[in-house]
Amino acid sequence: LFASVDMAPRDPILGLNEQFQADPNPNKVNLGVGVYTDENGKLPLLACVKEAENVLAEIPKPRGYLPIDGIAAYDKAVQSLVFGADSEVLRAGRVVTVQALGGTGGLKVGADFLKRLNPSARVLISDPSWENHRALFESAGFDVGNYPYYDAAARGVAFEAMLGALNQAQAGTVIVLHACCHNPTGYDLTPAQWGQVIAVVQARGLVPFLDMAYQGFGEGIAEDGAVIQQFVASGLDFFVSTSFSKSFSLYGERVGALSVVCESKEEAARVLSQLKRVIRTNYSNPPTHGAQVVTTVLSTPALRAQWEQELANMRERIRSMRAALVDRLKAHGVATDLRFITRQKGMFSYSGLTPQQMERLRAEYGIYGVSTGRICVAALNTHNIDYVAKAMAAIMR
Ligand code: LMR
DSSP: OOTTOOOOOOOTTHHHHHHHHHOOOTTOEEOSSOOOOOTTSOOOOOHHHHHHHHHHHHSOOOOOOOOTTOOHHHHHHHHHHHHOTTOHHHHTTOEEEEEEEHHHHHHHHHHHHHHHHOTTOEEEEEESOOHHHHHHHHHTTOEEEEEEOEETTTTEEOHHHHHHHHHHSOTTOEEEEESSSOTTTOOOOOHHHHHHHHHHHHHHTOEEEEEESOTTSSSOHHHHHHHHHHHHHHTOOEEEEEEOTTTTTOGGGOEEEEEEEOSSHHHHHHHHHHHHHHHHHHTSSOOSHHHHHHHHHHHSHHHHHHHHHHHHHHHHHHHHHHHHHHHHHHHTTOOSOOTHHHHOOSSEEEOOOOHHHHHHHHHHHOEEOOTTSEEEGGGOOTTTHHHHHHHHHHHHO
16 A cells, blocks of 8 residues: 655754754754753743643643634634734724644644635745745645745845735735744844835735744734734735744644634634634644643733743843854854844844755754754854854854
8 A cells, every 4th residue: 555655855844853863962952943942952831831830720620622713712812912902903803813733733724724715826935934834835735936035145135026026926826924033034024114015915916824933032022013013904804823832932732823804704704614614624623721821821911921021031042142153153263244143033043054064064063953054043052052153163164
């Protein structure tokens, strides 16, 4: 039966974890996957999460099936975080939110729904984009193309080229956009540029699908989510997938959501019925624990304040690692202008290193980053940064 089954390639990101685990090098450093580790290289259990788990453990509940679209209070909490507690689209009942298995789950539920809705549509993702965007939309049956995004020479966004490509896209094309902390480049659009993108999307009848996996890791929760307000203000219908994997350090709980902004409450009810169909035929309904934790934190003022502080601490530590990386690279003799590292936002630095250089980092130093040159700055700490900077400097020579 399986004689003709080919060996699939390793996942470009999660496959690195497997390689990393198998590497006997005692100095190895995992800068591949987008996971925040603390000053001691440990995955944090946030204090607000621990406290919420204590609260939940005091009133243990049986685990029945959740509704197909998840815990109602969770969906509501996601909505007020993403759209703002007194958002007019929420008041009008125009937003549908379903609990999903992480941000990836939210993207896939949206992709499957869109495929049923408009089977002949194309999808455009940024060039480059998160490796899984292409695979995910292709697995939903879409033909996936790119719009230009990264300007390597300018170390920034190739904005005119991006706008030009969007201007060429056919009506109905799904445009996948990174709401903040662009993965992998770390370069985001300015509010004025977002305004121009929205105008093109509107003029050409495109379908915006915002991926917001890193809210709070750029400038702050509200600042990073501001683009959602711009889309709401435009009156467009749009999709937004969100994730608490990173912002709550709840990676393994798979806590995310998909929200869809519709034209009316009545339309939202029909969209919800279709999203539920997609979920039911994939995994029936979502799991309980992580969503209960997030709901408890977001709806308890003291825990919420604690979460915001803990998220700010993660953001600030990443920032200090960016500055330290520039400093250490210079100290190890790299003469080129490295200020781009501190301009990038979120967990990653798009280092500009080639696939060959990334391979040398792995083979010679046990330093694992994505072959595209993306390194996870959130996994640097004062104990490993000098080793990493020295290795990078050596291969840049
Ligand atoms: C990443 O880009 O490393 C993260 O989003 C984790 C993943 O699932 O790829």
